[in-house]
Amino acid sequence: xxxxxxxxxxxxxxxxxxxxxxxxxxxxxxxxxxxxxxxxxxxxxxxxxxxxxxxxxx
Numbered sequence: 564x565x566x567x568x569x570x571x572x573x574x575x576x577x578x579x580x581x582x583x584x585x586x587x588x589x590x591x592x593x594x595x596x597x598x599x600x601x602x603x604x605x606x607x608x609x610x611x612x613x614x615x616x617x618x619x620x621x
Contacts, residue, residue: 575614582610 564572573581582593583606589595594606594613 575611578614579607579610582614583607 570578570581592606594609
């Protein structure tokens with residue numbers, strides 16, 4: 564199994580934990596915009612909300 568496949572097979576809970584413990588600075592966080600990042604003290608909730616949101620088409 565590749566790392567990509569392992570990440571794709573993670574449960575929602577494990578994905579949140581993975582992103583949370585990745586420990587990115589706020590300015591690099593995928594959630595760091597006004598639509599998602601409303602509370603820097605509750606990053607796990609912000610990541611959950613971001614993962615549940617619809618993605619934008621590229």
